[in-house]
Amino acid sequence: MGRHREFDVEKALDAALCVFWRKGYEGASYTDLTEATGVERPALYSAFGNKEALFRQALDRYCERYFDYLPEALDRPTARDVAARILYGALDLNTRYPDHTGCLVINGALAGSDEAEPVRQTLIEARAVAETQLRERFERARAEGDLPQTARPEALAAFLMAVTHGMAVQAKAGFSRDRLEAVAEQALSAWPAGSSEISGTSRA
Amino acid sequence: MGRHREFDVEKALDAALCVFWRKGYEGASYTDLTEATGVERPALYSAFGNKEALFRQALDRYCERYFDYLPEALDRPTARDVAARILYGALDLNTRYPDHTGCLVINGALAGSDEAEPVRQTLIEARAVAETQLRERFERARAEGDLPQTARPEALAAFLMAVTHGMAVQAKAGFSRDRLEAVAEQALSAWPAGSSEISGTSRA
DNA sequence: GTCTTTTCATAATGACCGTTATTAAACCAC
DNA sequence: GTGGTTTAATAACGGTCATTATGAAAAGAC
Missing domain, CATH: 1.10.10.60 (Homeodomain-like)
Known part of the structure; x- marks a missing residue:
């Protein structure tokens, strides 16, 4: 009642x-x-x-609603596909809505007053969760021969997160989709090829 | 008096x-x-x-005092050296002071109230200046055969900025120097080799 | 209908924000 | 010394912050 x-x-x-x-x-x-x-x-x-x-x-x-490309990316067959999906997913999300560009997890609280510290830590934790999932996925990829044995999954995961964070900063600064796409492509061009792949042929 | x-x-x-x-x-x-x-x-x-x-x-x-590695980087002989100096300069600056990690130009104002908009725009402009200097340097490098003709200076500059921005976000989140170094190395591993270089031998 | 409960809108709360009067203290010129 | 001028410290300013007390309005129960 x-x-x-x-x-x-x-x-x-x-x-x-x-x-x-x-x-x-x-x-x-x-x-x-x-x-x-x-x-x-x-x-x-x-x-x-x-x-x-x-x-x-x-x-x-x-x-749930916007970061849903992460689980989708993790399901991709190769590490390179995972990386590509992450980069293009971030690119798309960061530029899709002109009046709120960038990423909530970055815009939310990078620095601020002491009062915002709990929120800031929560956002850090959210990013850490995503990075861990990526690292584990890349560890599996290395075990499967999809990444070379010399590849460092934790470095690849951190690198990928760094690029998406940087793209979020740039998107919030008003970067066009094209400029961010160039960033994503450049990031992907460095991707190590696995023994099961012909170098440089895989693409998202 | x-x-x-x-x-x-x-x-x-x-x-x-x-x-x-x-x-x-x-x-x-x-x-x-x-x-x-x-x-x-x-x-x-x-x-x-x-x-x-x-x-x-x-x-x-x-x-003047902390971002001074930018002009220093631009003076390096090769584009790869420039990139390396930028990445390691950022790495160092972002982790040098434990009680104010990251970068002022990123931490200063990424998102905020409407009152902070002028400051936010100033920081965007500051980043744009650095990116332009990098792009011009890489255009020169391509002209000098230091970068392949297929290289896109604007993409390389934007990519480099994205990685340093991402590293700043990660440093502010408490990432160790080692983890950020792995990010920098990964970013550098993608660097295109010029016709005047033996691929993969140059290092900062 | 009346009672009870939940939501609604108005407006107030104390605290802190950036910014300044105000007044006392320190200094130089003479 | 005295007068003029700049800085120092205290305390106040109006405004906005997040939060909530208050009382009217709306809905189901009986």
């Missing part, structure tokens, strides 16, 4: 997600959030908890 | 620079700045102007 909620919680979360994506955790004010969601402050609090809780729910949603 | 300034303006600027480096433009409060500099608010205003002006002076100082 009781009065019914008049707004769509999912839509409100999507709107809040976009605000955080564009302005980051600390840069987004409740004034921004109420305007974007069309929901008054107390309603946001009752539906999501405080700002940090709201951000975490937005982050979860982001990982 | 009049009373003498009791604090060292240069030292205060250095201290403020470190605060901005660690917390970014918006994350740094005047409470942080007064504590770090040992200078009261009104004295900071009289010496540097407002917060934005103070940040810009800190940024200028940063470029």
Whole structure:
């Protein structure tokens, strides 16, 4: 019983997600959030908890809905295909929405006040999870002969993450899709060929 | 005539620079700045102007004092040496100071409130300047046969910037020097060899 | 209908933000 | 010394921050 909620919680979360994506955790004010969601402050609090809780729910949603190319990439048959899917997935996500470019996990909180430290750590952890999955995938690839024995899976994973992070920074700076595509191609051109591949023929 | 300034303006600027480096433009409060500099608010205003002006002076100082490996890199004889110096310079700068890791030009303002927009644009411009210098250097390198004719200087410059940006993000996340060195090495391993070089022998 | 419960909108909370009056102290010229 | 000028420290400014108290409105239960 009781009065019914008049707004769509999912839509409100999507709107809040976009605000955080564009302005980051600390840069987004409740004034921004109420305007974007069309929901008054107390309603946001009752539906999501405080700002940090709201951000975490937005982050979860982001990982599910937008970062979904990661599991997809990990399923690719070769390490090079995995890398290509990661790079082009990031490229696409970082430039798809003109009014919130870049990546929420990067824009969210790179540096900030001490109050934002828990959120910053959460984002670091989120990136670490992705990097670990990539490393494990590349370890498997090396075991399968898909990467040379001299390849270093942890270095490849960290390198790939670094490039996507850099692309996110550049996308937030307004880089065009074409310029970022050149970055992705250059990153991929360095990819080590496995014994089971003819060098330089594999492509996403 | 009049009373003498009791604090060292240069030292205060250095201290403020470190605060901005660690917390970014918006994350740094005047409470942080007064504590770090040992200078009261009104004295900071009289010496540097407002917060934005103070940040810009800190940024200028940063470029002179810490980003000095860029001109040094541009003077290297080969494009690969330039790239290596950039990567290892960034690696070193991003990890040299444990209490303000990463890069001021990245940490300063990636995303934020609308009020920080002018500062954000200034940092974007600073990165664009560096990228342009790199691109021009690589164009020269291609003309000199130091890079293959098929090489794309603008892509190489953007790629190099992306990797250093990514390394800055990772350094701010607490990555060790070793892990970042692996990223730099991986980035360098992709470097195209010029007709005047024996492939894969050049090293920083 | 009335009661209970939940949501709604308005507006207030204390804290901190960047920025400045204000006043006392220190210095040089004379 | 005295006057004029600059800096120093204290404390205040209005504004915005995240958060919440308050009371009206809406819905089901009885």
